[in-house]
Amino acid sequence: MFKRLTALLVAGVMVLGIPIAAGASRNKAGKNSKFHISETERFKEYARISSFNKIMDKRRNSKSKDEREIKMNIEKYLNAAAQNSNFHGTVLVEKAGKVILAKGYGMANYENSIPNTTSTRFAIGSMTKQFTAMAIMQLLERGKLKLDDKLIKYFPDFPRGEEITIHHLLTHTSGIANYTNLAEYWALDPENVSEDIILNLFKNKPLEFNPGENWNYSNSGYFLLGVIVEKITGKSLDSYWHKNIFEPLKMKNTGILYKKGKKMIDTVGYVGYLDIQPIDDLLTFKTTYGAGCLYSTVGDMFIWDRALYTCKLASKKTMDMIFSPQVDTKAIGYYGYGWVIQGEGKDKEIFHDGALLGFSSIISRYVERNTGIIILTNNNSNGSGIFKIKSDINSILLGKEVDLPVEKKAITLDAEIIDGLVGNYEIAPGLYCIITREENHVYAQITGQEKIEVFPESDTKFFYRIVDAQITFVKDTNDRLEGLIINQNGASIQAKRIEDDGGQVLQQAA
Incomplete structure (x- = not known):
């Protein structure tokens, strides 16, 4: 249950702490400000x-x-x-x-x-x-x-x-x-x-x-x-x-x-x-x-x-x-x-x-x-x-029926499926979500933040364990990957898949 945690911040969507706009100044603040x-x-x-x-x-x-x-x-x-x-x-x-x-x-x-x-x-x-x-x-x-x-x-x-x-x-x-x-x-x-x-x-x-x-x-x-x-x-x-x-x-x-x-x-x-x-x-x-x-x-x-x-x-x-x-x-x-x-x-x-x-x-x-x-x-x-x-x-x-919280279960995906999701996704100009693979583990990294492991529920749906948030990969009618959506607390943010630029996006995310 206990793991090293970090903050993932997405423009207006809090995946653990504060909005991304404040991220730069907070990095100079105390270690707990990100929470x-x-x-x-x-x-x-x-x-x-x-x-x-x-x-x-x-x-x-x-x-x-x-x-x-x-x-x-x-x-x-x-x-x-x-x-x-x-x-x-x-x-x-x-x-x-x-x-x-x-x-x-x-x-x-x-x-x-x-x-x-x-x-x-x-x-x-x-x-x-x-x-x-x-x-x-x-x-x-x-x-x-x-x-x-x-x-x-x-x-x-x-x-x-x-x-x-x-x-x-x-x-x-x-x-x-x-x-x-x-x-x-x-x-x-x-x-x-x-x-x-x-x-x-x-x-x-x-x-x-x-x-x-x-x-x-x-x-x-x-x-x-x-x-x-x-x-x-x-x-x-x-x-x-x-x-x-x-x-x-x-x-x-x-x-x-x-x-x-x-x-x-x-x-x-x-x-x-x-x-x-x-x-x-x-x-x-x-x-x-x-x-x-x-x-x-x-x-x-x-x-x-x-x-x-x-x-x-x-x-x-x-x-x-x-x-x-x-x-x-x-x-x-x-x-x-x-x-x-x-x-x-x-x-x-x-x-x-x-x-x-x-x-x-x-x-x-x-x-x-x-x-x-x-x-x-x-x-x-x-x-x-x-x-x-x-x-x-x-x-x-009020007498209403509500859905019970359900267990999040991670499945194992083939490396080939994961590699098809790996890439750069643009949330906004200068703001990216980078998906990478290390062995059979998948990581998401937002510009200016550390990379965080996400866990597959299906071929296209992943969840975080450090916060109640999910990533869903979106495909077009021809089954080509178009982008991803990050969901948390009833809010969603979309990111469009972009071509590899020789590592420039990854450098910005680091």
């Missing part, structure tokens, strides 16, 4: 999968099923995902406050054979933002701040701080550069980081747009919100959360990931898909602050979900503001205060996902149906498949 998946790309992936599942649900037969049958179908699906797609994490599904299913899958630590359970603590990444937003809204209720407060009030020398408001930070409309997308961030020494060091990464970067005129997801905004909570209260964000959220709700297994010089969870984060490896997550554990520094369990997130149906933490007026569409993202629906809002009626979904190196998570709330799905995993977003798993579980809850 970072930008929030914008995650949301695009979610939108593709969600849209596809909605189309499929219209075609699927819907049958009335009792709770026991629904639970059985969800368990059957998740068992297949664990067995055939290497899903490892913990899942909780609930309706009207009653837990339908809560179960762990795979290992929290493969090296020491420690299984995931409902008590396993996971890094929840950007799901932290809903807690930061709640802290800000509580301070609003108490008259400690206003949503139209200018950033300059809390950071007097912040460039253009007189134009940026707390509302802009909450809704990702500030225009401030996202520091986790900067090469300088990934080059940081995790043993020498601080709030000031993080602030100075993005503080003097030009705004990407005028505040309030556009939307672009930015961890920097929620980093600043966390610091604002600390400035107003005179307490650490950790202390504020515990006193005002975690302790009142008795969330005993939620807290910050790194405290007093040590990690607060033992769960190991992994990257990959069918083949995985552990990854060094110290940098992101120590530097995500109000944007993504929390760990939790499915049990605690269930407590949180149920509290959001009440006024235990804030008034109804404030709760309505949090879950109201504040800005149209033009891509994934609307953004509220720390939450994404999609759909209408029984399809209305209020959700947020999260991802740190080696971890991915999602909480999805169908408030009209009083139903929730919580998935926490110790694998990166592309490897865990949480978006499709979440969508398929929702379809099962």
Whole structure:
């Protein structure tokens, strides 16, 4: 199961990390930057999968099923995902406050054979933002701040701080550069980081747009919100959360990931898909602050979900503001205060996902149906498949029949067949996919990246083991090879076969 992994990046199609356009600068950054998946790309992936599942649900037969049958179908699906797609994490599904299913899958630590359970603590990444937003809204209720407060009030020398408001930070409309997308961030020494060091990464970067005129997801905004909570209260964000959220709700297994010089969870984060490896997550554990520094369990997130149906933490007026569409993202629906809002009626979904190196998570709330799905995993977003798993579980809850994950089986091809596929394929000018053979092994290499082995399912279909992606070779009506298609997360990219140019293309790919 454990193999050396690398990143394969295809113009807009993530085969393990970031878009190819960013590849050159990332090569100078830290070794783990290639495993970072930008929030914008995650949301695009979610939108593709969600849209596809909605189309499929219209075609699927819907049958009335009792709770026991629904639970059985969800368990059957998740068992297949664990067995055939290497899903490892913990899942909780609930309706009207009653837990339908809560179960762990795979290992929290493969090296020491420690299984995931409902008590396993996971890094929840950007799901932290809903807690930061709640802290800000509580301070609003108490008259400690206003949503139209200018950033300059809390950071007097912040460039253009007189134009940026707390509302802009909450809704990702500030225009401030996202520091986790900067090469300088990934080059940081995790043993020498601080709030000031993080602030100075993005503080003097030009705004990407005028505040309030556009939307672009930015961890920097929620980093600043966390610091604002600390400035107003005179307490650490950790202390504020515990006193005002975690302790009142008795969330005993939620807290910050790194405290007093040590990690607060033992769960190991992994990257990959069918083949995985552990990854060094110290940098992101120590530097995500109000944007993504929390760990939790499915049990605690269930407590949180149920509290959001009440006024235990804030008034109804404030709760309505949090879950109201504040800005149209033009891509994934609307953004509220720390939450994404999609759909209408029984399809209305209020959700947020999260991802740190080696971890991915999602909480999805169908408030009209009083139903929730919580998935926490110790694998990166592309490897865990949480978006499709979440969508398929929702379809099962609606009484739909879904396809179970199936095992990917490699076959042996004759060298003659493989040689017929070997060659250069142009994705775009200057961007190529090179197919080569070494003995009976087939490799794909994208411009600027390392070559990665792909495995044949048939004469023309191959799959990756490091990520859930496939290559299909396309022939014309005369059985002549025309090109290939790379598929991942509902997106496809085509490449046209070109003539050998004496090795020039291969040199560019190296």
